[in-house]
Amino acid sequence: MARATFYNKRLLGHIDDIDFTDYQGIGSDPLYKRYKSVESVVKSRILPQYQSFLSCPFYEDGSIFWYVDEWNDAPQKFTELSGLEKDRYTSIKAETIKHYQETLKKLNPEEFSILNGALKYINDEFIYCYDGKVVLIAWGMRLDDSKHTSEGKWFKTAVRYDKKKISFDLAGHGKLSMSKAGIPYLTVINRDKGHIITTKDIPSIIADEGFSFVGWIPNPIGHEVLDDIIFTAQYSTLKAVTPTKEEKEELVKIIFDAGKNGILKGESSIEVPQGHILSIEETPSIVVNKGFKFTQWSPSINEPINKDTLFTAEYKQEFIQCNFSAGEHGTLQSNKVIRKPFGAAPLVSEIPIVKPNKGYRFTGWDVDPFAALTNNKVCVAQYEKILPWYKRWRLWTTGFFSGKGCLKWLLWLLLIILLIWLLSWLLRGCDGDVLVDRNGNAVLPNDKADKIEQVAKPDGTIHDNNGSINNIVGSDGRLPENGVVSPIIGNDGIMPPIVSNPGTPDIIENRLNIYFEDKNADLNKWVQDFKQIYPSDNYQVIGYDPNVRMIQIQIPEGQRDNIREELPLKISDQKFFIVDESIMVLHGNKSQSTGNKGWHLKAAHVKEGWDITKGDPNLVVAIIDDGIDVNHSMFKDRFFKAYNVFTQNRALSPGQGHGTHVAGLAVGSTEFYSEGAAGVAPNCKIMPVQVFDNGMCTFSSLASGIMYAIHNGANIVNISIGPSFQGLSQLPIEEQIKVAQQYFKNEEKVYKHIINTANEKNVILVFAAGNDNIVTAILPECRLTNNTVNVAACTHEYKSSVFTNYSLGTNVSAPGEGIYSAYPTNSFKMFDGTSMAAPIISGTIALMKTIKPDINVKQCIAVIQKTGKDLDKFIPPMVLIDKVLTAVKNGDIPEEPIWTQILDTGSIEHNDEIAPTDQSPNKEQNSTEIKNPTDDYSALKDLLKQLKEQRDALNKKINDLEKKIQ
Numbered sequence: 001m002a003r004a005t006f007y008n009k010r011l012l013g014h015i016d017d018i019d020f021t022d023y024q025g026i027g028s029d030p031l032y033k034r035y036k037s038v039e040s041v042v043k044s045r046i047l048p049q050y051q052s053f054l055s056c057p058f059y060e061d062g063s064i065f066w067y068v069d070e071w072n073d074a075p076q077k078f079t080e081l082s083g084l085e086k087d088r089y090t091s092i093k094a095e096t097i098k099h100y101q102e103t104l105k106k107l108n109p110e111e112f113s114i115l116n117g118a119l120k121y122i123n124d125e126f127i128y129c130y131d132g133k134v135v136l137i138a139w140g141m142r143l144d145d146s147k148h149t150s151e152g153k154w155f156k157t158a159v160r161y162d163k164k165k166i167s168f169d170l171a172g173h174g175k176l177s178m179s180k181a182g183i184p185y186l187t188v189i190n191r192d193k194g195h196i197i198t199t200k201d202i203p204s205i206i207a208d209e210g211f212s213f214v215g216w217i218p219n220p221i222g223h224e225v226l227d228d229i230i231f232t233a234q235y236s237t238l239k240a241v242t243p244t245k246e247e248k249e250e251l252v253k254i255i256f257d258a259g260k261n262g263i264l265k266g267e268s269s270i271e272v273p274q275g276h277i278l279s280i281e282e283t284p285s286i287v288v289n290k291g292f293k294f295t296q297w298s299p300s301i302n303e304p305i306n307k308d309t310l311f312t313a314e315y316k317q318e319f320i321q322c323n324f325s326a327g328e329h330g331t332l333q334s335n336k337v338i339r340k341p342f343g344a345a346p347l348v349s350e351i352p353i354v355k356p357n358k359g360y361r362f363t364g365w366d367v368d369p370f371a372a373l374t375n376n377k378v379c380v381a382q383y384e385k386i387l388p389w390y391k392r393w394r395l396w397t398t399g400f401f402s403g404k405g406c407l408k409w410l411l412w413l414l415l416i417i418l419l420i421w422l423l424s425w426l427l428r429g430c431d432g433d434v435l436v437d438r439n440g441n442a443v444l445p446n447d448k449a450d451k452i453e454q455v456a457k458p459d460g461t462i463h464d465n466n467g468s469i470n471n472i473v474g475s476d477g478r479l480p481e482n483g484v485v486s487p488i489i490g491n492d493g494i495m496p497p498i499v500s501n502p503g504t505p506d507i508i509e510n511r512l513n514i515y516f517e518d519k520n521a522d523l524n525k526w527v528q529d530f531k532q533i534y535p536s537d538n539y540q541v542i543g544y545d546p547n548v549r550m551i552q553i554q555i556p557e558g559q560r561d562n563i564r565e566e567l568p569l570k571i572s573d574q575k576f577f578i579v580d581e582s583i584m585v586l587h588g589n590k591s592q593s594t595g596n597k598g599w600h601l602k603a604a605h606v607k608e609g610w611d612i613t614k615g616d617p618n619l620v621v622a623i624i625d626d627g628i629d630v631n632h633s634m635f636k637d638r639f640f641k642a643y644n645v646f647t648q649n650r651a652l653s654p655g656q657g658h659g660t661h662v663a664g665l666a667v668g669s670t671e672f673y674s675e676g677a678a679g680v681a682p683n684c685k686i687m688p689v690q691v692f693d694n695g696m697c698t699f700s701s702l703a704s705g706i707m708y709a710i711h712n713g714a715n716i717v718n719i720s721i722g723p724s725f726q727g728l729s730q731l732p733i734e735e736q737i738k739v740a741q742q743y744f745k746n747e748e749k750v751y752k753h754i755i756n757t758a759n760e761k762n763v764i765l766v767f768a769a770g771n772d773n774i775v776t777a778i779l780p781e782c783r784l785t786n787n788t789v790n791v792a793a794c795t796h797e798y799k800s801s802v803f804t805n806y807s808l809g810t811n812v813s814a815p816g817e818g819i820y821s822a823y824p825t826n827s828f829k830m831f832d833g834t835s836m837a838a839p840i841i842s843g844t845i846a847l848m849k850t851i852k853p854d855i856n857v858k859q860c861i862a863v864i865q866k867t868g869k870d871l872d873k874f875i876p877p878m879v880l881i882d883k884v885l886t887a888v889k890n891g892d893i894p895e896e897p898i899w900t901q902i903l904d905t906g907s908i909e910h911n912d913e914i915a916p917t918d919q920s921p922n923k924e925q926n927s928t929e930i931k932n933p934t935d936d937y938s939a940l941k942d943l944l945k946q947l948k949e950q951r952d953a954l955n956k957k958i959n960d961l962e963k964k965i966q
Contacts, residue, residue: 011066
């Protein structure tokens with residue numbers, strides 16, 4: 001592998017690009033490929049003593065090599081320092097980062113975007129110290145936590161490139177002695193190329209009896225290391241040595257452990273000489289238990305053994321396949337193949353539904369599908385032919401009334417009992433609100449929640465069972481009475497086709513969402529028209545939500561743009577608009593911080609606020625997220641109407657831990673306050689609403705989840721989820737504001753309807769502002785600023801976080817970096833993001849509603865702004881909970897928010913007004929014409945492409961000038 005050479009710089013090490021994620025960039029290029037742009041900002045804006053902080057990257061074949069200034073003292077990892085050295089470099093690091101952060105405030109938008117991206121992730125694990133300076137490697141990117149379980153594996157030092165091997169051959173007549181420190185010398189050492197060997201490098205030898213060590217050939221003292229070299233020991237003979245009985249070899253003991261999935265066949269322990277490598281004959285064989293396959297010994301038996309060692313057998317679990325066949329007289333819906341571990345039995349929910357052909361009745365399977373799987377098998381559906389009803393009726397009545405004596409009366413008695421039971425069952429159904437899930441099963445009581453069932457994919461991996469994707473239109477051509485949110489992950493765990501859109505959210509290629517403006521729209525007629533135009537099974541209705549007046553259709557890949565253009569022309573008697581099924585993201589990630597747990601509780605004055613109130617048990621905070629750890633100690637006995645939008649029951653996934661973390665911040669218990677974790681409103685109820693299916697959330701599932709909370713008793717709804725516009729931060733702020741004003745108007749219309757519904761019920765929606773370092777109002781849900789609470793994130797230094805969205809669209813702030821809270825399974829972890837800031841505000845508003853239940857969204861925003869701590873010019877004041885509650889308690893409540901955001905482009909006042917979205921068919925449309933969503937994506941792509949071309953041209957000019965100067 002070739003490497004670059006940089007003047008006055010030296011290779012520190014390299015990383016593999018696949019080990020990192022969330023790359024910051026310029027256009028479509030990550031920053032490490034545009035280092036000239038970063039270096040240009042640093043050289044022109046940063047003081048000379050701090051310019052070496054961002055190390056120089058060089059990319060080749062999937063690896064990123066990091067070069068730093070030449071050193072005298074070898075660089076040391078910051079996290080491995082101690083004592084006075086740690087104190088010294090901690091101070092240097094703080095001064096360096098402070099200078100960069102202060103410089104950010106003085107940059108123009110283009111420079112700010114570049115340098116801010118480079119500084120987005122500053123992890124102590126990435127910092128090295130030497131010669132009175134600190135350097136940062138792997139900047140502008142984040143370590144992918146899912147790929148590493150221990151720190152340090154991601155960075156490969158430059159040892160393999162700069163070191164040379166020096167070997168000392170003892171020549172068979174001596175052995176190594178111990179150093180003064182009691183550490184044995186080594187026969188092989190590595191030193192830098194160009195190193196001059198001294199006595200410190202040379203091992204000390206104890207010569208065998210009859211020999212005297214006299215020196216090395218060649219002489220190592222003063223030798224310059226330019227390549228690998230061997231020095232051979234030289235001896236003189238003291239006297240004739242008579243061979244003596246060979247000394248006994250030092251033996252080590254080896255034990256073999258078969259583990260619980262097999263038994264040993266052979267010796268379980270042996271002794272071998274030190275340094276011995278086991279042969280196949282010396283290694284016992286394994287008799288493997290059914291359902292498992294032996295893979296290897298751990299540690300490897302192919303390495304020299306120098307000490308007593310335990311070898312443990314490792315296994316791979318075998319999976320058995322059960323296939324289902326519909327037979328001759330029907331078809332199968334959902335799964336046709338089940339793969340389970342050996343000996344496991346299929347679940348009821350995994351067995352496919354059989355749809356018999358007309359004139360036949362499904363009677364069961366030829367093989368029991370619920371039996372434990374020990375061999376691959378095929379289950380074939382069995383049927384019986386259905387007689388015409390009049391023949392069945394005649395046979396039944398004849399048999400019933402032809403009975404004699406007691407038998408006839410016994411049958412009548414059984415019929416009466418059956419009728420009484422049926423009547424009581426019907427009356428029970430009228431007596432209360434009996435909620436059933438998507439499969440018709442009764443759900444848990446309102447105060448309960450359960451962990452979701454998990455199943456195995458065909459490849460053996462495990463995933464949450466959120467149901468299957470099916471056509472939901474009945475045989476009568478009508479939609480179901482209750483809404484259906486289709487799972488995102490396909491049947492058998494197959495991922496949907498994704499269209500990636502740099503700078504805009506990714507979308508699912510084969511789905512479209514149809515929204516209706518008229519509240520009296522006939523959705524059943526629309527469905528019937530749709531199926532008449534597109535009768536093929538490749539066109540299906542798979543989702544429906546009456547609360548947002550939405551129908552979701554599944555279409556063939558590659559037809560999305562055509563269908564979007566055709567539908568309004570072919571179904572022209574109803575007014576509707578089409579929204580792409582975009583993918584939402586979590587607005588929080590695991591933090592690289594490790595200290596100062598619970599700083600947010602002190603900064604926001606949580607404990608002081610509890611002196612006024614800890615919340616009302618009758619108030620409900622909904623957490624719309626990726627699920628929750630239902631067994632976490634922070635949530636014991638606190639659930640209310642938990643909901644999974646896909647299964648329509650109370651079975652929830654722990655997800656990626658994001659929802660658990662968010663819920664803990666809003667309404668977690670006070671039990672762990674001393675450890676740094678507590679909810680702001682610990683006495684309030686929690687309504688967890690899962691809108692993620694195996695790590696994926698979409699526009700429609702999020703909208704349905706919010707609407708469920710609004711209609712089912714939530715007082716505050718926390719939404720720490722939203723679209724990602726990563727990359728738009730490179731646009732000037734003026735262009736970002738244009739994007740907020742002109743694009744994604746259809747998505748904005750959907751949110752207007754949701755927000756209007758919430759405001760009518762005085763349900764307060766709290767949105768995380770997002771983590772893309774852009775104007776918040778680009779997010780469609782955050783454009784009606786004073787009708788929703790949109791939360792930015794700040795640091796423990798009371799400044800805007802480098803990642804937070806800001807400006808227009810934002811109206812309050814809260815701590816959002818190094819935030820400690822609940823995490824699965826019944827543990828705790830630190831996260832960063834506006835996702836963490838939002839629930840602090842949600843909990844605050846729950847406390848405000850405890851004091852004044854009728855307080856509305858504008859009043860909540862106004863009080864938080866008026867009593868909050870001023871930050872910088874980019875984001876609003878940070879919440880101070882005790883001051884907020886005191887103001888509400890004293891009636892000091894402004895009617896309107898007061899914060900005004902000043903930018904170089906002028907004054908932008910947050911005074912957006914909401915307008916009703918319901919419009920009857922004959923009412924004239926006064927709103928701005930809704931643009932085709934395709935235009936939004938393509939226009940932003942073109943905008944980013946043009947910007948990239950302009951910057952590439954500018955960089956070329958700079959490079960040409962630099963060459964001329966050199």
